[in-house]
Amino acid sequence: MYVYLSKIVPLFLMPLGLIIFAAVLVLLLLVTGRRRLAAWLLSFTVLLLWLAAMPIVAGSLYGRLESRFPPEPLARIPVSSCIVVLGGAVGLPFAPRQDIELTEAVDRVYKAVQLYREGKANRVFVAAGNQPRSESGPSEAALIGELLVEWGVPADAIQLEGRSRNTRENAVNIKPMLEATGCDRSLLVTSAAHMQRALASFKEVGLYAYPVSTDVRAIRRTEYTAMDFLPDAHALAMTSDAIREWMGQKVYQWNGWN
Template identity: 40%
Template sequence: MNKFVGGLVSPLMLALLGGLLALLLVWRGWRRAGMVLALLALGGLWLASTPWLAWTLAMSLETRSPPVPAQASPVADAVLVLGGALGAPRPPAQPHLGFGAAADRVWHAAALYRAGKARWVVLSGGSPPGSENVAPEAEAMAEVLRALGVPASAMRLEGRSRNTLENALLSLALVRQVGARRVLLVTSALHMPRALAVFQAVFAGSGVTVVPAATDAEALGDEPELRTAWLPDARSLEWSSRCVKEYLGLAQVWMATN
C-alpha cells in the first residue's frame, strides 16, 4: 500500500484533519457542527490511543497465523524473509547495523535453517526511499545470518524492493532460480495476513506454495491490564496506526484480486 495514503488515513492524521475542518466550520459560523466534529476527532484519537483498542486490532491480525517454534514448523524448500527488520550502516555517523523492533524475523529465519526446515534462505529488502546510496537491507540481513550460522552459499539476496508488493514481485525469480516449490514466508505476525495475501496473489499460477512462518508477535500473550486499558499512550496510538495500515493493505489486495 502507498505509504503516503497510509499516513494520510492514520488515526492521528484523521484527527488533525478533523480538528482543522472543525475550526473551519466554526469560523464559517457553523458552530454546533464544528463542535460536534471536534469532539468526534478528539474522541477518535483518544480511542485509537488506548491499549485496549490497539491490542484488539493487533489480535485480530496476529491470530490468523500465530507464530510456532522453528522445530514445529513445516518443511519447505526455501525460507523467504521480508525486510523491515534491520538498518544498514550509514557511516560515518552510524557505522553499525541498526536492529529494529522486527529483528526477530532474521533470528527466526536462522532458527528455521538450523532446524533443517529449508535448504535455501531468500532475503528480500532494498534501501529506504531517498536512501539509494545506502546498502540494501538484504545485505544487512545476510551479514547477521552469517553470524548466526547460515552459510553465504545458502542465501539468495533481492535488494531492490521497497514495499511488500515489490518483495513478492522481485523475489519470485530467486525462488524459481533455486527450484523452490514450497516457501516459508517469514515476517512479523501483525504483517503476515497482508504479506501472505500479496504473495499468494503474485505467486498464483507459478507452482510455488507460500506457507506462513510468522514471528515477532506483539499482542499474543500480552493482554493489557484492566486498570490501564483505557488510558491513552503514544505506543498504543502507533500500534493502532500500524493495524489500520495492515487492514487498508488487505482491502487493497482484495479489490485487486476480485
C-alpha cells in the same frame, strides 16, 4: 508512482492524519463563527484520539490480524527447500548511526536463523529493497544478509533480492530466484500481522510457501487494569499499523494480487 502513493495516501487515513485534518476544520469553523459545530467536532476528535491510543483497542485490532496465522513451535514446522525472509527488519546506517538499526520486526531475521540452525532448510533467501526515501543507501537485503552471517548462517547459504519495495514485489522478484535454485517449497518468514497478505501474494504468482509467523505484538490478556484504557503513544502506533495492514489487504484485493 504506485509505491510513492501507497506510502503517502495511508498517512491521511491513519488516526493521526484524521485528527490533524479535523483540527484544521475546527480552526476554520471557529474563524467563521460556527462555534457549536467546532465544539462537537473537537469533542469527536478528542474521542477518536483517545480510542485509537487505548492499549485495549490497539491490542484487539492488531490481535485480530495476528490470530489468522499464529506462530508455531519449531518442531511443528516442516523441512522445506528454502527459507524466505521478508524485509522491514532493520534500519539503514545513516548518520549519526554507526551500525544498522534493529527494528521491532527483527524477529523475522532471528526466526530465519533458528530455522536454518534446526535444519528446516539449507538455504535462506532475503527479499528486501529500500523505500524511495532510502534509495541512496545499501539495500536492506544486504544488511539483513550481514546480520544472518553474524548470527551463524554461512554466506554461501544466503541469496539476496534487494529491489522489491513492497509485498507484491517481494513475491514477483523472488520467484525467478527460487525457481532457478529448485526451491519449490519455501518457509515464508514475516510478521504474524503481515502473513495473510504475504502468503496470498506468493500464492498469486504461483509460489508455494508455508507460513512461519513471528514478531507478535498483541499479547493475550485475561485481566485488564486502568492503564489499558488510558492513552498511550505505543498503542496509537499499533492501532495505526493495524489500519495500514487492513488497507494494504484491501488494495491488494482490488488489484487482484490476493
